[in-house]
Amino acid sequence: MKRIQFARGRRRRAIALASAPLLAATLLSGCGSDGGPPTLTWYILPDNGGSAARAQECEAASGGAYRVRIESLPSTATAQREQMVRRLAAGDTSIDLVSMDVVFTAEFANAGFLRPYTPEETQRLTAGMLPAPVKTGMWEDKLFGAPYKSNAQLLWYRKSAAAAAGVDPTSPTFTWDEMIKAAVGQQKKVAVQAQRYEGYTVLINALVLSGGGALLQDVEAGRNAKPSLASPAGEKAAEIVGTLGRSPAAPTDLSNASEEQARANFQSDQGMFMVNWPYVLAAARSAAEEGTLAQSVVDDIGWARYPRVSADKPSAPPLGGANLGIGAYTKHPDQAVALVECINAEPKATQYMLDESEPSPYAASYDDPKIREEYANADLIRESIGDGGPRPPTPFYTDISGAIQQTWHPPASVNSDTPERTDQFMADVLAGRRLL
Template identity: 25%
Template sequence: MKRIIALTGLLVLLAGLFLANGVQAQGETEIDVWIYQSFYENEEDSAIVKATEKFMEENPNIKVNLIPTVYGSGSYRDKFIRVSRGGGGPDVIMNDIIWVPQMAAMEIIQPVGDMMGDKKNEFFETPLKAATHEDKIYGVPYHTNALGYFYNKDLFRKAGLDPEDPPDTWSEFRAAANLITKETDSHGFGYMGHWGGSFEWFSPFWAFGANVLEDNMKEAALNSPQGKMATEFWINMVTQDGVVPKASSTWKSWEEIASGFATETVGMVFGFQNVYMKLENKSFDFDYGIAKLPKGRAGRASILGGGHLCINANSENTEAAYKWIDYMTSVETLNVFDESKRTSARKDAIEHQEFLKNNKKIEPLFESLEFAQPRPPIPKWTQVDYDTIQPEFMKILHEGKSVNDALNDAAKNIDELLAE
């Protein structure tokens, strides 16, 4: 009998604990925020934690829980899709530029444009455009960056190239890649071969004046004459010239790109500021430079990367969530970007961010923001990319399909996909 009483007591106690867990202090709003693990490298000493603590001091009725989560489509985006579909998830997520339109279409994040009001003018135009879905803005631009290229100055010297005057046109780039491959033990250029190099292909493609989609974003345009010419140029460099090493065919992450560059497997790679971040943490004994992506017939082009802060559609604390976002995208918290060697999407970042002010090396990346553009911000982008473009690139590389046929087939498949 005693046992039964003890057991009942224990159960009541447990139930009490569960209930107590759910009850919050009077008038206090609690918000959960997912941040990339890379903003949390110094753990509780990280700038984002310090800034959030200051925010909570100023707003004693809001409690913010920062939840560092490993970045990656499987570990971050897909986890958010799973939990938000399950009716849960954090109030705020730090979100990749390419995922925002998808999540907006899924209605798992809320529009924030109205709340932003005039604050919109404080950010660069293109990140805002990238977060727009059906005329509504779904994310407050957070960090931003543009693709440039990294080159190994020592290998440049060995190949007889001028390390202080890196290639500025695509034909110069191709010539340099060939020289490095021929004159040194390294290959000229490395890319993410796992995706058929289709990511790196965008920049020359755009620079030749081609586009993947028509302006209405509903029809394919990649098999235009410019598109075919640009792709032909690109594929010839990769296949006929043989400037890309075999090892590069399995690379699928920025880490592998940075590692391939640091080990002098290749003399040139494309990269965002993240590659710079990674290289800063590696040991190697050569000097390197960063340059703007080369010019094509239609000028320069670069891919816009970065991230936004978005609010979960399930969140019941929209106001508090936005308040925190507002604070984290203000001038006061720009040191958060300095710590993680990123660039804020604020137009005035260059005036305030210590990291940008006197950093000659990454200046070309910052300047590339002027002409960088997002990949088409349509919800079906992942599918267009994975199911139509990449497979055709694979067929060109592995099965010897002609560029002409591949682009025509890709265009046909894109049209079908977008018409659905």
Template identity: 30%
Template sequence: TITYSTGKDSTPATQKLVEAFEKKYPNIKVKVQELPNSTDDQHNSYVTALSAGDSSIDVLAMDIIWTPEFAAANWLLPLDDKFTKEMRDKFLPGPVEAVTYNGHVWAVPRFTDAGVLYYRKDIIDTPPKTWDELIQMAKENVGKGGTKYGIVFQGNQYEGLVCDALELIGSNGGSVLEGDKVTIDTPQAVAGLQYLIDLVKIAPPGVTTYQEEDARNVFQQGEAIFMRNWPYAWSLVNGDDSPVKGKVGIAPIPRGKDGEVGTPVLGGWNLGINKYSKHPEEAWKFIEFVTSEEGQKVTALEGGNLPTIKSLYQDKEVLAKNPYWADFYDVFITAKPRPVSPFYPQMSDSMQINFHKALTGEITAQQAIQNIAKDLNDIIKNEGKK
């Protein structure tokens, strides 16, 4: 018996995967251990168990941003000889980059997620290619089709704001970290953050308190022309009870004037093996099955999760169930992970605070970027000594 630890699944996908796996490997039984709903609570329960050397979990489902942290803490088995280059080449590049730390591969990407731009296709014919175009279109068209605002996004002080801000910084040619070198203190990054501050002016007054669902609700009520959100919102804004059903298009994140391409921020989940597991070989068979084309197809059809294997975006059954996924492929191919660092949680705290202060006008974009650069350098210097 192996134990698979994962967040609560409200769809039948996990159950179907386990059944299919046990049929294929009748001598291995899988026990599913459900974690709390909030990702912060999930993270804390892993840290408590793994720092005590707990061997009761074999396979861990991890948020994309935890993998380097767990690898650096020595809680994961390296998978270089199992998740081979030949296998990795079948996957989207962003998710593979996110499981690679310090020259080794520590997990296999199970499903992916990336920021997308939603727009009202009954108002806008062609979606904007640049942020300047978006702001212009929003100003010219607000009021049409019952709209009150140009855009909604995630402006609350939490991880979602970091994702939104990093998309604007990245799509304007900026970056945060390259290896262990802090690279955020550039004019491109400042100008990228300034775009986000400018979006506040065409957004609802409460946008600096919004998370994903707040943004979706305003957009779904027909009050905004554009929305930055994740793919999950698509089936909801097109639900039978949605006032904007049939009026919504999706497009890649626009680019800034100093950028070459819009860079959506990558989300998603990975599967890894607990270093203390007593059944590493069986655990690998389970991961290999769940992340294979066959396994990811089950997750795509039953759980609505976007695959990390490129070929499934051309799969007839998958596209019959989710025709709009063909459009998402172009978004995911340019998606970039957040800084791949074991100290990401501390870095995110600094970014959340400073990005939010810039949005609410307490500090300028320049000050926010300088504060973050200083904090990140301190974090790398101090944490590296521990």
């Protein structure tokens, strides 16, 4: 999904590094020629300088063992995948280290594009991490992606509107049905990500998982996996999406809404509820500091666990994040592993959470005094990541997500027939009988 970038005064350290001449040409050091130490190229997901800061610190700490060159990937997950697939399929030896969206780890590993971490490296690199992020980096019982950052969506609400409606979004049994009903009663909106892109699949997957179902059965069967949206959980997910899409609680731009459109709607006078990632609170505070958002709006923002589909089942908050993989064709695998171990150490992950508003995969980060000062919802974020619902770990995830986006869009068109139609379309796509 698209990486949202915004500057805050609290990130001066990372932003200063990002703007330094040292990085003007995406280069941290020399080329490692003339018999010098090797230069490791790290393809990063765009951020505000936090990755570059980690790389620079590790180069300096390596004692001359390696240098690090930074190359920034495109801003969207789709474009990131396209660039990396082209390069890795061609056996590009310049890719020593790559940051990748969690949904692409299985695909890249299955294709032989990544060097697996050894059991000893796996134990060392994942010690102290929450289990859910680690699982996103696994393929066929081997670690191919060391969690670099993690994420889980929360429920955001306007405290004044919830109080006027007489609802408590922090109640453990708070449901989507209650949320939509309350928003309609207050003539307010429920903001979600429903543009035809990966964020929409994230929403649908979370609803299905929260209802006790899954997008696929027998995921390990690859193309022979069985689509399973035609189930009570899939049907309830379709009911929620269709109801919201046809409801007065739907924002006018619902079918075109990404994370930032949803945030803008939520912060407007019509906003009441929103599901979105933890960065939105830091973004709101930054906007208030810059004078583009009233402080009263920031003060009115509350947060809670992702809403339930049914009162008797815990929700499965959407799980996101990024993993670090070592290119299968790197000429410097040992140095690449050393770089991963350095840049992915818990203190750096904690600092990255402060600099970039991207949650850490380490459990201990959430007990850090600086994190707790910055994140009043630190415990909720850690809990949501721990209980987070992943998207299917399959090499054919792009086909699965594309099939869902085509058949569930726009939200207002979703009805009781949608799950069964999706299953048939997805099965045809996986079998090669139809194209996306």
